[in-house]
Amino acid sequence: MGARVTVVDISDAGGTETVRLIEETTQKREKDAQAQAQADDAHAAEAGKAGGGKTPRAIFVKCDVARPGQLAQAFAAHVNTFKRLDVVVNNAGIANEVNFAQPESEEASPASPDLTELKEVGGPPLVRAEVDARPWSRMIDVNLKAVVDGVRLAVECMAATPARSKEEEEEEKEEKEEGAKIGEEEKKSRAKRVIINVASIAGLVAHPTLPVYSATKAGVVMLSRCLAHLESELGIRVCAFCPSAMDTPLARSIGPALVKAIADFGGYLPVEKAVEGMMKLITDEGNGGSVMKVNPREGCSYVTFDDHILPR
Numbered sequence: 576m577g578a579r580v581t582v583v584d585i586s587d588a589g590g591t592e593t594v595r596l597i598e599e600t601t602q603k604r605e606k607d608a609q610a611q612a613q614a615d616d617a618h619a620a621e622a623g624k625a626g627g628g629k630t631p632r633a634i635f636v637k638c639d640v641a642r643p644g645q646l647a648q649a650f651a652a653h654v655n656t657f658k659r660l661d662v663v664v665n666n667a668g669i670a671n672e673v674n675f676a677q678p679e680s681e682e683a684s685p686a687s688p689d690l691t692e693l694k695e696v697g698g699p700p701l702v703r704a705e706v707d708a709r710p711w712s713r714m715i716d717v718n719l720k721a722v723v724d725g726v727r728l729a730v731e732c733m734a735a736t737p738a739r740s741k742e743e744e745e746e747e748k749e750e751k752e753e754g755a756k757i758g759e760e761e762k763k764s765r766a767k768r769v770i771i772n773v774a775s776i777a778g779l780v781a782h783p784t785l786p787v788y789s790a791t792k793a794g795v796v797m798l799s800r801c802l803a804h805l806e807s808e809l810g811i812r813v814c815a816f817c818p819s820a821m822d823t824p825l826a827r828s829i830g831p832a833l834v835k836a837i838a839d840f841g842g843y844l845p846v847e848k849a850v851e852g853m854m855k856l857i858t859d860e861g862n863g864g865s866v867m868k869v870n871p872r873e874g875c876s877y878v879t880f881d882d883h884i885l886p887r
């Protein structure tokens with residue numbers, strides 16, 4: 576209920592629509608809480624607090640995550656506005672696959688819409704030579720390199736900002752003194768800091784028509800596993816999230832190559848199921864370095880690996 580969100584996207588339309596949806600949902604929940612409070616005087620003061628406040632619930636920062644300077648500015652915008660950072664979801668992804676059986680097809684592939692947008696993003700105009708125009712190379716930049724940058728920036732910002740606001744610490748102290756019991760919802764909102772890297776089932780299961788996409792996602796899985804130690808060292812959990820195919824523009828851009836894989840997992844994964852898995856990763860404790868998979872047939876579960884993590 577109390578979350579403040581920065582939406583980071585290369586797309587103006589997608590980013591502003593997401594912020595609008597967050598505002599709409601939270602306003603509705605606040606109204607419901609106020610109505611509840613009127614029926615229950617004991618909660619009136621609390622509900623009043625939730626509704627006021629000048630800080631927005633959500634802001635949008637237009638950013639190409641594959642440009643480290645822009646990504647750093649997006650993190651700075653969040654910290655300047657909200658003063659703390661508890662949850663980061665590195666979610667941006669694209670699928671510009673290579674057909675290894677037809678190497679010449681790359682020349683013929685149309686310019687990625689993503690690259691076209693790149694020129695519209697603020698900052699100095701890009702010189703052609705600065706951009707590696709190979710679509711698959713751009714996919715590595717967005718799906719893997721930007722996740723590395725996203726984790727590094729998240730750790731830096733989390734370490735530099737207080738985990739809880741002074742008011743919350745005071746509240747918690749008072750609650751303890753009064754012997755008050757914290758509700759389950761409240762406990763969840765106080766869960767320790769977490770970075771979720773969105774990988775894919777393609778990062779766990781070899782998908783012959785998506786070799787480079789799968790390689791980027793396998794990279795995200797391994798990156799997250801290797802960072803398990805950040806939980807004991809810094810109190811930051813880093814996890815990877817591996818959903819099966821969902822009906823989104825990215826999946827549709829892959830086309831027929833995905834159809835067989837979708838059938839294999841029991842159809843498209845409903846977005847609500849993906850959200851459920853993501854929320855479990857965020858609220859579970861002690862899961863730093865873990866990998867969660869979710870598909871329509873089996874639901875969500877933590878992945879167990881045959882190998883082991885080497886000592887640091």
Ligand SMILES: NC(=O)c1ccc[n+]([C@@H]2O[C@H](COP(=O)([O-])OP(=O)(O)OC[C@H]3O[C@@H](n4cnc5c(N)ncnc54)[C@H](O)[C@@H]3O)[C@@H](O)[C@H]2O)c1
Pocket residue numbers: 583584585586589638639640641666667668669689717773774775776817818819820821822823824825826
């Ligand atoms: N749809 C699926 O079947 C599926 C399955 C498993 C994992 N995933 C992963 O889930 C994540 C979200 O994908 P989706 O299916 O919702 O796709 P989507 O195309 O609906 O959303 C991707 C979002 O990333 C943004 N984006 C793309 N390039 C960007 C860049 N350079 N900088 C900033 N933002 C950028 C797009 O504007 C878009 O809002 C991706 O990492 C994807 O690989 C998707």
